[in-house]
Amino acid sequence: MNGAGTARNGDGMAEEWLIKGARIAGADRVADIRLAGGVITGVGEDLSAPGARVLDAAGLVALPGLVDLHTHLREPGREDAETVETGTRGAALGGFTAVHAMANTEPAADTAGVVEQVWRLGQQAGYCDVRPVGAVTVGLGGRQLAELGAMADSAARVRVFSDDGNCVADPLLMLRALEYVKAFDGVIAQHAQEPRLTEGAQLNEGEVASRLGLAGWPAAAEEAIIARDCLLAAHVGSALHVCHVSTAGSVEIIRWAKSKGWQVTAEVTPHHLLLTDDLAAGYDPVFKVNPPLRTHADVAALRAALADGTIDCVATDHAPHPVEAKETEWAAAANGMTGLETALRVVHLAMVDTGLLDWAGVADRMSARPAAIGRVPGHGQPLRPGGPANLTLYDPAAPAEAVDPAAHASKSRNSPFAGMALPGQVHATFLRGTATVLDGKVTR
Amino acid sequence: MTGSPMPAGRHRHLISAADLSRDEAVLILDTAAELASVAGRPIRKLPTLRGMTVVNLFFEDSTRTRTSFEAAAKRLSADVINFSARGSSVAKGESLKDTALTLEAMGADAVVVRHSASGAAHRLAGWVTGSVVNAGDGTHEHPTQALLDAFTMRQRLGAPDQRGGGLDGVRVTIVGDVLHSRVARSNVLLLATLGAEVTLVAPPTLMPYAVETWPCKASYDFDAELRKSDVVMMLRVQQERMTAAYFPSIREYSRRYGLDAGRMALLPEHAIVMHPGPMNRGVEIAAEVADSPRSTIVAQVSNGVIVRMAVLYLLLGGAAAAA
Ligand SMILES: [Zn+2]
Numbered sequence: 001m002n003g004a005g006t007a008r009n010g011d012g013m014a015e016e017w018l019i020k021g022a023r024i025a026g027a028d029r030v031a032d033i034r035l036a037g038g039v040i041t042g043v044g045e046d047l048s049a050p051g052a053r054v055l056d057a058a059g060l061v062a063l064p065g066l067v068d069l070h071t072h073l074r075e076p077g078r079e080d081a082e083t084v085e086t087g088t089r090g091a092a093l094g095g096f097t098a099v100h101a102m103a104n105t106e107p108a109a110d111t112a113g114v115v116e117q118v119w120r121l122g123q124q125a126g127y128c129d130v131r132p133v134g135a136v137t138v139g140l141g142g143r144q145l146a147e148l149g150a151m152a153d154s155a156a157r158v159r160v161f162s163d164d165g166n167c168v169a170d171p172l173l174m175l176r177a178l179e180y181v182k183a184f185d186g187v188i189a190q191h192a193q194e195p196r197l198t199e200g201a202q203l204n205e206g207e208v209a210s211r212l213g214l215a216g217w218p219a220a221a222e223e224a225i226i227a228r229d230c231l232l233a234a235h236v237g238s239a240l241h242v243c244h245v246s247t248a249g250s251v252e253i254i255r256w257a258k259s260k261g262w263q264v265t266a267e268v269t270p271h272h273l274l275l276t277d278d279l280a281a282g283y284d285p286v287f288k289v290n291p292p293l294r295t296h297a298d299v300a301a302l303r304a305a306l307a308d309g310t311i312d313c314v315a316t317d318h319a320p321h322p323v324e325a326k327e328t329e330w331a332a333a334a335n336g337m338t339g340l341e342t343a344l345r346v347v348h349l350a351m352v353d354t355g356l357l358d359w360a361g362v363a364d365r366m367s368a369r370p371a372a373i374g375r376v377p378g379h380g381q382p383l384r385p386g387g388p389a390n391l392t393l394y395d396p397a398a399p400a401e402a403v404d405p406a407a408h409a410s411k412s413r414n415s416p417f418a419g420m421a422l423p424g425q426v427h428a429t430f431l432r433g434t435a436t437v438l439d440g441k442v443t444r
Numbered sequence: 445m446t447g448s449p450m451p452a453g454r455h456r457h458l459i460s461a462a463d464l465s466r467d468e469a470v471l472i473l474d475t476a477a478e479l480a481s482v483a484g485r486p487i488r489k490l491p492t493l494r495g496m497t498v499v500n501l502f503f504e505d506s507t508r509t510r511t512s513f514e515a516a517a518k519r520l521s522a523d524v525i526n527f528s529a530r531g532s533s534v535a536k537g538e539s540l541k542d543t544a545l546t547l548e549a550m551g552a553d554a555v556v557v558r559h560s561a562s563g564a565a566h567r568l569a570g571w572v573t574g575s576v577v578n579a580g581d582g583t584h585e586h587p588t589q590a591l592l593d594a595f596t597m598r599q600r601l602g603a604p605d606q607r608g609g610g611l612d613g614v615r616v617t618i619v620g621d622v623l624h625s626r627v628a629r630s631n632v633l634l635l636a637t638l639g640a641e642v643t644l645v646a647p648p649t650l651m652p653y654a655v656e657t658w659p660c661k662a663s664y665d666f667d668a669e670l671r672k673s674d675v676v677m678m679l680r681v682q683q684e685r686m687t688a689a690y691f692p693s694i695r696e697y698s699r700r701y702g703l704d705a706g707r708m709a710l711l712p713e714h715a716i717v718m719h720p721g722p723m724n725r726g727v728e729i730a731a732e733v734a735d736s737p738r739s740t741i742v743a744q745v746s747n748g749v750i751v752r753m754a755v756l757y758l759l760l761g762g763a764a765a766a767a
Contacts, residue, residue: 202562207654213562213584213629216653283563327541329561331582 015434018049022057022393024383025064026360033062035389038432042385055438057393060427061359064367065097065128065390066344067379069160069189069267070243070315072336073099073130075121076114077106082320082411084121084130087340090318090409092127092436094340095392095426098371098379099128103135104165110135110146112154119156127436128429131376134158136177136188140166145177152184159375162189164243165290167225169195174229178238185375187239187265190229192250193291197221202331204277204292212280214330217292219247226250230257230264241373242266244317246291248301255310265373267315268302270346271337271416275299279416285326285333286416289319306365307356313369316343320412337416341408344394345422352396353423359396378432389433398425409442457569457576458755461587461634466610469637473595474607476747476754492761493522496553500526501543501568502579503559508721508745509579513556513588516752522760525550540564544571554760557581575759583624589720590630592751594638596740597675599747600716612639617669619645619701620679620728621690623652627720628679632660643669647701649690666701670710677718678703678729694727704730708738716740 017035024031024043034042034049042049068091074082084101091099101118103109109118115132122130134151138144140163151158161181168174168190177188198221203209205216226242230253233240242254245266257264271289276296279287287293305311319336326333339346347366351357357365371380378388400421405413429437436443455463464472482490498517500510510526517524527543540559547555554575557565562582569576580586598606601614616635622628622644635642636659643661644651655662663669670676681697691697703717711717717729717738725731734741 205653207657210653210655211629211658213582213626215583283566324541329540329559329564329567331561331563332540 016049016052017055017430017433017435018047018052019055019057019062019393022060022062023359024062025363026382028360033383033391035430035433038389040383040385040387040389043383055393055428059397060393060395062383063095063359063363063392063394064380064383065392065429065431066095066366067370067374067376068096068099068316068318068340068343069241069313069370069374070164070269070317071099071101071340072104072317072319073101073118074105074320076117080322080411084118085125085127086409086411087318087320088122088125088127088130089442090340092429092431092442093409093426093440094342095344095394095429096340097128097390097392097429097431098131098376099340100131100133100160100374102164103133103162104140108135108140109133110138110140112147112150115151115156115158116154127442128431129376129379131160131374132156132158133164133189134161136161136163136168137173142166142168142170142173145173145180148177148181148186149184152181152186159184159186160189160241161186162191162243164189164191167191167193167195169225171228171232175232175236178233178240179236182236182238187241187373187375189241189243190225191243192222192225192229194221194224197224201292202288203280204294206277206295208277208280212283214280219249219294222247222291223249223253227253230254230262233264234260234262237263239263239265244269244272244291244315245302245305245311246272246294246298248298251301251305251310255305258310265312266310267313267370268306268311269317270314270339270343270350272302273299273306273314273350274346275416280330283330285328285330286337286414286418288330288333288335289337289416290335303350303354303356306351307361312373313365314343314347315370316340318410320410321414322412326414336414338405338408338410338412338414341410342403342415342417342422344426345424346417348396348424349422389430391430392426393428395425395427396423398423455759458587458759459565459569459576459578460585461590461630461637464634464637466637469591469594469634470608470610472591472751472754472758473598475758476595476751477607479753479757480750489519489521491521492757493517493520496522496760497551498522498524498554498556498756499547499550499552500524501547501555501557502526502528503539503557503564504580506558506580509558512745512748513577513579513752515749517756519749519753520756522756525552540568541571544568547574548572554756577755577759580626582626584626585630586626587630587634588748588752588755589627590634591755592744592748593631593677593718593720594634595751596718596744596747597640597716599743600740601674601714610638611635614640614674615643615672616640616675616677617643617645617673618677618679619666619703621650621681621685622646622679623650624685625679631677632658636660645669645701647691647697650685667707667710670707671712673711674715675718676703676711676715677720679720680722680724681728698727702728702730703733705732708733708736711738718744720744
């Protein structure tokens with residue numbers, strides 16, 4: 001590592017690299033990529049770079065560094081489940097160069113002080129850029145707006161605001177939040193869940209939950225909020241982002257809102273692209289997540305929507321939990337699944353192997369679009385000379401291997417993909433020209 | 445039952461009525477009938493499970509179910525430990541796993557578990573080596589209740605020699621809060637296996653989602669179903685369902701879905717009235733119906749002990765014989 005591994009955030013002390021023979025996603029060609037000074041200094045055939053470290057990338061796909069709009073890093077407050085350091089290490093291993101840290105920490109990220117703390121922890125860890133998400137309401141309580149402007153003006157430069165975990169259910173508060181953040185080009189990311197329709201809800205309201213005697217989480221409880229929020233966003237000409245879309249009906253509403261030209265964007269999680277509610281049959285809470293796993297028809301609609309752009313991007317909703325939060329009866333278990341270290345492989349299986357997306361499409365849905373929605377500077381850009389050297393090298397031909405959560409960098413083990421054979425492997429990740437991951441392992 | 449020493453050799457646990465094949469269900473009923481004839485004699489205790497430990501693990505209060513299992517285990521000479529986890533200081537969620545480890549240390553051969561969470565018995569079965577008998581998990585299942593109900597139906601409606609028989613063609617109407625009823629779920633599954641024709645009756649708000657995928661029919665019209673019922677099973681309805689707006693008032697519920705003397709008169713002459721208890725007299729069932737000759741409510745209680753003896757005997761008896 002030439003000592004460069006100690007570089008904070010890759011800035012200023014970047015390494016020099018010559019990546020040989022990578023398939024550039026989107027450019028439809030095989031080329032060398034030269035990195036120096038934190039930027040891409042060349043893309044072309046037979047580049048030379050004396051003194052640079054050489055990485056043989058034959059057979060690897062080069063993607064712009066992945067950007068996650070939805071990550072729970074748990075710090076401050078639940079460092080037993082995850083820390084900024086362990087979470088971002090996992091993110092780098094998953095090919096990410098920027099992640100958005102959700103606000104439902106303890107204390108909640110509802111002040112400039114907390115978002116700056118999280119942002120600094122990200123800088124110190126140095127695995128990827130941590131973009132704190134600010135809470136919409138004080139303590140995620142849904143009663144009073146948090147100081148959104150102070151968070152926007154802070155060193156963390158917050159642009160995405162969300163009460164994720166909770167829905168901003170009060171329509172007036174939601175309307176005001178949408179309108180208020182226009183002053184600093186902010187976006188409200190909504191966890192769409194009508195609270196009264198989901199009291200005690202455990203699993204997708206459907207044939208499986210009914211048979212298992214688990215209280216249903218109806219699709220309409222998500223769709224009603226999305227429809228309402230689209231109307232509110234249109235009314236004030238503001239930007240709405242819909243978190244973890246999980247139903248076919250939600251897709252239709254978002255498609256309609258987009259057809260009106262409204263500023264509505266949406267994300268889907270890897271687990272909603274692959275898994276269905278019938279996995280709950282054994283009552284193993286590793287499959288308990290909010291919104292819940294839905295049906296095969298929903299999965300098909302979500303895949304199609306991601307392919308046609310109705311859903312803009314993939315976001316992990318990485319939600320680590322300690323073992324005891326899942327080693328319980330279903331109703332007592334925490335919601336959530338880890339996802340950073342498996343996201344790209346799941347998208348490979350669900351979207352690329354099915355012919356729904358090519359690698360250019362993956363680059364768009366996992367880097368360009370989320371970076372644009374999150375207003376993340378320096379990320380999500382095509383791999384071109386002069387661009388920031390944030391990139392991921394992925395080996396799509398790596399033989400499918402069973403996921404082993406014990407091998408994950410995350411502090412938590414609650415991967416729903418445990419034991420499932422997923423294709424591909426993240427080979428290397430570069431943050432501003434510095435390798436955070438090489439040969440599938442973190443560099444430090 | 446899932447996992448070993450049933451004579452069929454297949455089962456270690458009884459978690460869901462769906463786990464039972466017709467032959468297995470009939471075997472339990474026949475074994476219960478055998479035990480009933482023994483129970484009638486002066487020697488009421490059998491040595492079958494001597495030296496074995498049955499733990500009653502109740503996270504929810506249910507004196508009637510717990511005492512029924514306790515009596516069943518004791519009549520088979522098992523040692524019984526009543527483990528009431530309710531109100532324990534262990535944090536919710538940790539308690540089930542921790543309790544499972546405690547039971548393991550105590551060497552429980554069988555654990556009879558009642559829990560407010562659906563799937564609790566299923567989870568427990570993954571953490572203990574003994575047999576798990578589901579005595580009611582949340583709004584999921586209560587398989588021994590379904591077995592004792594089937595036993596009672598066969599006793600009252602079956603052919604003179606009932607051994608080996610199912611409930612083919614028997615028309616059973618189950619009425620009330622089906623949505624939240626573990627008794628209804630287990631009964632639908634078991635009765636369908638035994639050949640009965642089940643119809644669920646409930647207000648639409650208390651009918652389970654996707655009930656059309658269940659092996660039964662569903663109706664909102666109680667009176668229309670009564671005339672073609674051999675069995676009417678009334679489910680308990682809880683006051684709290686009203687506050688959650690499942691129906692407007694207890695009185696309206698009772699008028700539309702309660703079984704009173706007027707409705708009872710619509711039943712065919714031979715038809716019986718069942719209730720898993722505890723009853724809300726005057727709500728889902730009128731006192732004069734509960735106390736009428738059609739009512740099997742008392743028989744259900746005594747049959748409960750016999751059927752649970754049969755279940756414990758078949759789950760543990762083979763192991764005891766081998767030991
Ligand atoms: Zn959420």
